[in-house]
Amino acid sequence: MPQQVQAVISRSKDAPVELVTITVPDPGPGEAVVKISACGVCHTDLHYVKGGIGDEYPYLLGHEAAGVVEAVGEGVTDVAPGDYVILNWRAVCGECRACKRGRPWYCFNTHNATQKMTLEDGTELSPALGIGAFAEKTLVAAGQCTKVDPAAPAEVAGLLGCGVMAGLGAAINTGNVGRGDSVAVIGCGGVGAAAIAGARLAGANTIIAVDLDDRKLATATELGATHTINSKDTDAVEGIKALTGGNGADVVIDAVGRPETYKQAFYARDLAGTVVLVGVPNPTMQLELPLLDVFGRGGSLKSSWYGDCLPERDFPMLIDLFLQGRLPLDKFVTETIGIEDIDAAFEKMHHGDVLRSVVKI
Structure with a gap:
């Protein structure tokens, strides 16, 4: 049954972000619904707000996230409800010429969920980088979910979903x-x-x-x-x-x-x-x-591109290194904030006051 959850959207270029109610459909074939635990505030989200990426408003913001799989659709075998996952925005297809040449980190046909999340009036949302994780729950392609050790706190683990992975890679x-x-x-x-x-x-x-x-x-x-x-x-x-x-x-x-x-x-x-x-x-x-x-x-x-990473290879390895004390991912988290504080976090990021603000949901 479709669910209504709280989420942060950008309704138009340069407008203040809004905390609204959205509808998340049940997962279809190859899809998963993920309950978000934490999501980093990345400069890419601000690019969406400023119109620097596209004009497919309204955007459902947030993409640097970790959470728990709540439900999966038909044909999904790699993840199951209860799995602790980091979300990635380059779910490889396995079929394109890059994948077939053994270079899946260059996949030319990465995919996202087929269904759309919507506002209460039915307006379709464009999820940031195909994720949209400034939300209590989000719908993604199951291939965007990478299982990692749940011992890593979500505010740390989620950072591998974008900026930190890009730099490490x-x-x-x-x-x-x-x-x-x-x-x-x-x-x-x-x-x-x-x-x-x-x-x-x-x-x-x-x-x-x-x-x-x-x-x-x-x-x-x-x-x-x-x-x-x-x-x-x-x-x-x-x-x-x-x-x-x-x-x-x-x-x-x-x-x-x-x-x-x-x-x-x-x-x-x-x-x-x-x-x-x-x-x-x-x-x-x-x-x-x-x-x-x-x-x-x-x-x-x-x-x-995305640190030329292969999420299923790199995310678990890097989380293990963090848990061993060999990779200080926690040093990237300047502050944890609530979902209502994202505009203020954008301002701090713009002025260089934070390395990463992380929304805990």
Whole structure:
């Protein structure tokens, strides 16, 4: 029987978010209803509010979540009611050319629930990244549910659903950071801070954090940065080279996603080094680089989609590392808030006052 629950929506561009009643249908074939325990406030949600992703309003916000499966539809075998899960927004299809080539983290046909959640008047909602987890319950494709150890608190576990996984994966999966490598991360918000934690986990020897905000640089140090550069005071490229014997870093991760920071990353890497773009640019941005420099410096220029993660492989492993005390996911949680406090959390995030606010439901 369809259920009515409380949820947070964005009704139109730049309008304040609203706490409303929505209708969640029973799960159909291949779907699951998940009772949400906690959901991180991610910058992507603010992009939806600001119209930076699309105009399919109203949006059901929230996507960085963990909870418990309440019900599943026909044909679902991988999860069952009672399973503790992290939600992911790239449920692989298993059938596309990337999946068939053994590269499911590049899946070109990821899927979401077929049915729509609605407002009380029947208006269909567009769930953020196919999830919509600023809600007491949500409907997703069963493949978006990844079982993990329930010993991990939901406010910590849910962060792997988006930003923290993107940063960790940018270092470990996309950048292939290895023992003894030098790594620089430009932009130390949630994603960049996670990239620093990932570089440390992978055994990097020199880990350089670059940002304009000393508060973020202090957090980066707690998460594993061996050196920091405030690029208001020091040229980022020259600073990174000075800390790497004049050569540049083996891997440079751009967690901002602007032409200026990408160029810094490009010129701050060693010859044959790797640049990883994980910060998301907007559609108006253009990049111009001398083609001779692209050729002459060699190496790899990569983009990282969701940290090139495979949720069923990476989420349980990273949760286990957290429970072993080897990955400090709890340090990403600045505050826990109620579902009615999301607008205030957006404001804090905009001003750089938090690494992550997490809604407990």
